[in-house]
Amino acid sequence: GLFTGHLELREDALEALGLAVLVVAADDSVMPQTIESINHAKAANVPIIVAINKIDKPTANPQKVRTELLQHEVFVESMGGEVLDVEVSAKNHTNLDKLLEAILLQAEILDLKANSNRTAEGTVVEAELDRGRGAVATILVQKGTLTPGQIIVAGDQWGRVRALVNDKGEHVKSAGPSTPVEVLGLSGTPAAGDKFAVVENESRAREISEYRQRLAREKMVARQSGSRGSLEQMMSQLHASGMKEFPLVIKGDVQGSIEAIAGALEKLGTDEVRARVVHSGAGGITESDISLAEASNAAIIGFNVRANKQARDAAERAGIEIRYYNIIYDLVDDVKAAMSGLLSPERRETFLGNAEILEVFNITKVGKVAGCRVTEGKVERGVGVRLVRDNVVIHEGKLKTLKRFKDEVSEVQAGQECGMAFENYEDIRAGDTIECFRVEHITRTL
Incomplete structure (x- = not known):
């Protein structure tokens, strides 16, 4: 499906998908990215199913969403059109079965079928650099079946599939048509919307990858020299x-x-x-x-x-x-x-300090507490904190507790050790960094 967060699934990728699920929030209706997603789907000539999300909220107004969609020529069934719409709540799992039913019904009408007994092809949905795992690409298999050990080329990157991980974080032995999986083993991060395909051997994969990288470089040089x-x-x-x-x-x-x-x-x-x-x-x-x-x-x-x-x-x-x-x-x-x-003068963050997590303790009735050492600056209670893993922000929030030995303290200076726990967040690991910052209003410069 096409989610509003993933605008980079371009028309060519959409055509291959055959169906687009447009997720719109019932409380703030049609946003600029929603309009862009509609335009992508129309350009690819792909039917849309509208999922009106967050209907559990008291401010939800699904009818307003339907009316606003009319302005962008998306006519839902209740408005006399042919577009299927389902009111859902991802948080409470309301009507998710009905959304799946609508997708299956639409797929049956359009006769969307794929051959699973061939080499795999598909589209890259997203890619990132992950600590310990290297380049990780989320892909959607559209034809054939992908298995670990196969050599793939995705955009201008290639690699041998080390592992396939599904949406639940489990390692799987294969991924068939319409299956989204994370692929480990690529040489770098491909771009969202790139095509991937299985190739017969490493030399062929390297040849394709190098050719595409050369093309990309030439395009970039042409763009730079053209602009300069x-x-x-x-x-x-x-x-x-x-x-x-x-x-x-x-x-x-x-x-x-x-x-x-x-x-x-x-x-x-x-x-x-x-x-x-x-x-x-x-x-x-x-x-x-x-x-x-x-x-x-x-x-x-x-x-x-x-x-x-x-x-x-x-x-x-x-x-x-x-x-x-x-x-x-x-x-x-x-x-x-x-x-x-x-x-204009606006909110601005001031960096206060960093603390490295040395060990994570599970404490009953409290949850996970990080045993940390403040590596630079200082850490304070009541200010903003972020959990940073391999220079990527994992979580932003507030501290539930800041302790030195057994006492709650207001601040901890560099070089000292302390115990910290986040409010409503538990996924902390040894080696992560906790960044502490204060928000203030000052005149900005760039």
Whole structure:
């Protein structure tokens, strides 16, 4: 299905899927990403099933959603159209069986069948760099059956399938048509929407991968040289058009969000100024990103990721500011404001300190408590905290407890050990970092 969070499933991927499930929140109705998803589905000429989610909320208004969908030419059955709609609550599992029934019914009418007795083909839904597991791609098998040990090419990356993991985190022996699985063993992260296919041997896989990487590089060089040209051309273009460039280095947690950010920033350009993404990639911010930003005079943006210690030190030496975001709209608004030279005073985070989790203890009636050492700065109670795993933000919230020995304390300084537990969050592991920050209002600069 096509979920509003995954806009990067492009038309070609959608055509292969044959059916799109549009998830719309009943309490805030049709959002910009919903409209984009509708346009993708229409461009691919794929039938839509509307899942109106969050109907358990008191502010839910499913009828408003149906009426707003009319403006985008999505006519549900109750409004005299042919689009199936189901009111669901993912939280309470309400009507999820009816949604599955609607999907099966639509698939039967459209005669959507696939051959499972052939080599596997499909689409990459998402990809990320994971600690300990390397490059992990979430794929949807569309034809054939994929098994561990097979060699696949996904976009411009290749690899031998080390393991297949289903949505419950279980390792599976095979994945047939319409099965989404995580694939371990790729050489790098492919882009969301890329096709994948099984190939006969490693040399063939390497050959295809290298050819596609070369094509991508050539395209990038052409785009860069096309946008810059020679020094004289650049000067004459600047004088003639008054066009200014706003260079950016973007690092994100997953490939899909990076594509969405780059796409949103491209649309910001005016006749006078436009954003230029010098480099983008999945994973934490490294020293090489800092040196690239320094060389190209770019601002560094981290979306749900953090810079490692060396990168932070290098950024401080070079006087480069790294800005962190977890909401795409905030990021786009900030870049837009910076491009127009109007950065308004707004909420801003001040980094207080980092603590490394040495060990995790299970305590009855309390839950999981992390035994930590404060590695830099200090940790305070009552301020914001984040759990960071391999420079990627896993959770953001508040501390339930902060203890030194057996006493609750208000703050713990660098070099000291303490016990911490998050409110309503238990997935903590030894080796993770807890980042502590304070939110304040100051005038921003980029």
